[in-house]
Amino acid sequence: MTRINTAGVFLRRRNVTLLVGVRQDESTRCCRIIQANCRRREDATPLSEGMPMYSATTFVLDLARLDRI
Secondary structure: OEEEEEEOOOOOOEEEEEEOOOOHHHHHHHHHHHHHOOOOOOOOOOHHHOOOOOOOOOOOOOOOOOOOO
C-alpha cells in the first residue's frame, strides 16, 4: 500500500489517496475494510456541493501484468 496526500481541485478539499495491490480473491475483503474504516468528515459539506459526510471512492483494476522497477 502507498498513501498519497492529495487535494481535490473542484472543492479544494484535502484527501488521502491509497494505492493498494491485492490478489483478485482479496479485492472484496479489501473494499470492505476500507468501507469499515471511513471516517465522518469534520466539516459539514452539503450534498448540493457534491461531497457526502462519509466518502470513499474505490477503483478495482484487473492487472494482467505488474512490473516492479
